[in-house]
Amino acid sequence: AQSVTQLGSHVSVSEGALVLLRCNYSSSVPPYLFWYVQYPNQGLQLLLKYTSAATLVKGINGFEAEFKKSETSFHLTKPSAHMSDAAEYFCAVSDKDGNKLVFGAGTILRVKS
């Protein structure tokens, strides 16, 4: 079955520092991978998605993620954290039939001033 594992339920960075949120996937078919962000009391917003077109995927708000098949990883990065990046981030994979998203447990990002 398709699954994702997010390493670290909480990540804390200083403003201006590199953001790295880790996601490893397990998939029996070529995966479609996603990163979503959730701000307090809001729904999920798509940051970026990997659909096999390019291994380095650029998303909104300066985020990007790199698909590494050899490592079964899809880590999310941003060169310089901003206070407004504080939120919960979810990695997700499409189920094998492409019918639904299977989410990781989420990583709460805290940005310190």
Place this chain on the structure above:
Amino acid sequence: KAGVTQTPRYLIKTRGQQVTLSCSPISGHRSVSWYQQTPGQGLQFLFEYFSETQRNKGNFPGRFSGRQFSNSRSEMNVSTLELGDSALYLCASSLDGSIRTDTQYFGPGTRLTVL
């Protein structure tokens, strides 16, 4: 273009009652999916509707049901509420429901508290 709207935003019910949540998708979207978000289980898929038909279903008991109307608006119903049903219920809409080629847009959710 208006986003996905969910009503009500907050709801408090007692055990044994039933509840109906509503989701209005983005105009032109025909697929609506529902997810449950809890601190313990995370985000879990409930079901997906397309053109008034349930196409996919997650692993939830029969107390959870839904429907979709001809204007693509969807409702989900939970009967005989249990404490464990307390959660944020999110709906997502997309043009055709294909996760791989389409984009799902999420609403703000309905926060259900069962006392």
